[in-house]
Amino acid sequence: MSPAHYVFLATILFVIGAVGVLVRRNAIVIFMCVELMLNACNLAFVAFARMHGNLDGQVVAFFVMVVAAAEVVVGLAILMAIYRARKSASVDDANLLKY
Amino acid sequence: MAAAGGGTNLDPLYDEALFWILAVMAVGAAITMICVRQAVHCALMLAIVMISLAVMYAMQGAPFLAFVQIIVYTGAVLMLFLFVVMLVGLSSSDSLVETIKGQRLWAGIAGIAFAVLLIVGIGHAAIGSAAPQTVANSAGNLTGLATLIFTTYVFPFEVTSALLITAAVGAMVLAHRERTTPKPTQRDLARRKVASRQVAPEPPPGVYALNNAVDMPARLPDGSTTSRSVSRAVEQRDMDLGRDPEKTVAADLAVEDRIDAERQIEAAARGRDEQ
Numbered sequence: 001m002s003p004a005h006y007v008f009l010a011t012i013l014f015v016i017g018a019v020g021v022l023v024r025r026n027a028i029v030i031f032m033c034v035e036l037m038l039n040a041c042n043l044a045f046v047a048f049a050r051m052h053g054n055l056d057g058q059v060v061a062f063f064v065m066v067v068a069a070a071e072v073v074v075g076l077a078i079l080m081a082i083y084r085a086r087k088s089a090s091v092d093d094a095n096l097l098k099y
Numbered sequence: 100m101a102a103a104g105g106g107t108n109l110d111p112l113y114d115e116a117l118f119w120i121l122a123v124m125a126v127g128a129a130i131t132m133i134c135v136r137q138a139v140h141c142a143l144m145l146a147i148v149m150i151s152l153a154v155m156y157a158m159q160g161a162p163f164l165a166f167v168q169i170i171v172y173t174g175a176v177l178m179l180f181l182f183v184v185m186l187v188g189l190s191s192s193d194s195l196v197e198t199i200k201g202q203r204l205w206a207g208i209a210g211i212a213f214a215v216l217l218i219v220g221i222g223h224a225a226i227g228s229a230a231p232q233t234v235a236n237s238a239g240n241l242t243g244l245a246t247l248i249f250t251t252y253v254f255p256f257e258v259t260s261a262l263l264i265t266a267a268v269g270a271m272v273l274a275h276r277e278r279t280t281p282k283p284t285q286r287d288l289a290r291r292k293v294a295s296r297q298v299a300p301e302p303p304p305g306v307y308a309l310n311n312a313v314d315m316p317a318r319l320p321d322g323s324t325t326s327r328s329v330s331r332a333v334e335q336r337d338m339d340l341g342r343d344p345e346k347t348v349a350a351d352l353a354v355e356d357r358i359d360a361e362r363q364i365e366a367a368a369r370g371r372d373e374q
Contacts, residue, residue, distance in 0.1 A: 001115055001118040001158075002226070002228045002229065003159075003226055003228070003229055004221075005118060006159065007226060008218065008221065009125070009126070009155075011214065011217045011218055012126055012214065013126065013129055013148070014217070015213050015214040015217065016129040016130060016132075016210075017129070018210060018213060019133060019206055019207065019210035020129075020132065022209065022210070023133060023203055023206045023207075024133060026138055028138050028180065028183060028184055028187065029133075029138055031180070032132065032142065032180060033133065035172075035176065036129055036132070036145060036148060039148065039149060039152050042152070042156075042164075042168075043155060043156075046161050046164060049159075049161070050161075050230075051226060051227055051228075051229060051230060053229070053230030055240070055243045055244055055247050056247065056251075058161050058163070058240075058244060059244060059247050059248055059251075059252050061161075061164055062163075062164060062167065062244070063252075063255060063256075063259065065164075065167060065171055066263070067259075067262065069171055069176060069263075069266075070263055070266035071266075072176050072179055073179070073266045074266050074269045074270055074273070076179060076180070076183045076270075077269065077273035077274045079187070080183065080274055081273050081274070083187050084276070092198050
């Protein structure tokens with residue numbers, strides 16, 4: 001398959017992830033949707049690396065994975081702290097800064 | 100290993116079939132992921148997407164990334180997600196009530212518009228076919244990646260270590276809870292136990308009842324039941340499912356009484372026959 005197919009697939013997955021972030025209200029699920037978007041970006045990077053015939057895109061995808069792992073660790077720790085304080089994982093309940 | 104021209108040594112026919120199977124699977128799982136209510140189901144759907152993407156990396160001449168994807172993403176990150184889902188509680192499902200009016204509709208419209216924008220934009224871009232692998236990949240995928248990471252990208256690689264340390268420290272700080280009361284000693288625990296007037300262990304559920312189930316409250320020696328023997332989560336589940344174990348016990352006792360009465364009638368009838 002040509003790299004274009006993979007780029008279009010990555011686009012679709014990215015959009016699905018973005019819609020998920022907009023629609024869902026459970027913070028854990030929103031996090032999963034962000035991970036889906038990061039994965040879609042990785043797929044595009046790998047496809048472009050194959051198109052150019054070098055490995056730079058794969059290296060960037062590798063760095064994205066590292067950053068995503070660090071982001072998940074901190075994000076889930078924040079989520080646990082919020083859950084401990086408010087007994088809820090819904091993003092609607094964390095509204096202290098709203099007014 | 101997968102260093103052939105075009106990044107893959109798969110037969111083109113297999114390549115195409117595999118791509119479409121995986122693409123349909125990944126998109127289907129992603130759409131299911133944003134639709135199901137339970138967070139655990141979302142995590143499972145995300146696992147399907149990630150494994151499909153790992154196979155796609157392998158198909159595109161990135162075997163190292165394929166394995167990192169499976170080990171780091173489906174292995175570590177998803178386990179972390181599931182771990183937090185367990186900590187936060189399995190009941191952390193979204194309510195279906197929209198808090199913002201028309202949020203889903205507008206989010207869907209925005210998503211479709213975004214998809215059209217991206218696809219039209221990418222459709223106009225010239226994405227060539229796969230180039231033959233250059234010198235960078237000639238020694239194999241892993242060697243090429245290592246050469247790049249430790250020469251061109253050595254500074255970002257070093258910065259990554261700072262990021263990882265910061266993330267580890269941040270997670271520890273955020274997840275840490277200061278103890279506000281001194282830790283109870285064994286003597287305190289013993290005192291509390293005696294003061295609570297329940298020195299013996301709590302009765303386990305279901306043992307003295309007619310049914311042997313965890314949602315069946317224990318029957319105390321005086322014939323009454325105790326709710327202390329049933330876990331609160333089990334009680335909640337019974338309430339959600341509309342079950343009432345007490346009623347089942349009552350029904351069972353009533354049936355037993357009826358059987359006893361019928362037996363007595365039968366015995367009396369038998370006695371009359373014999374006379």
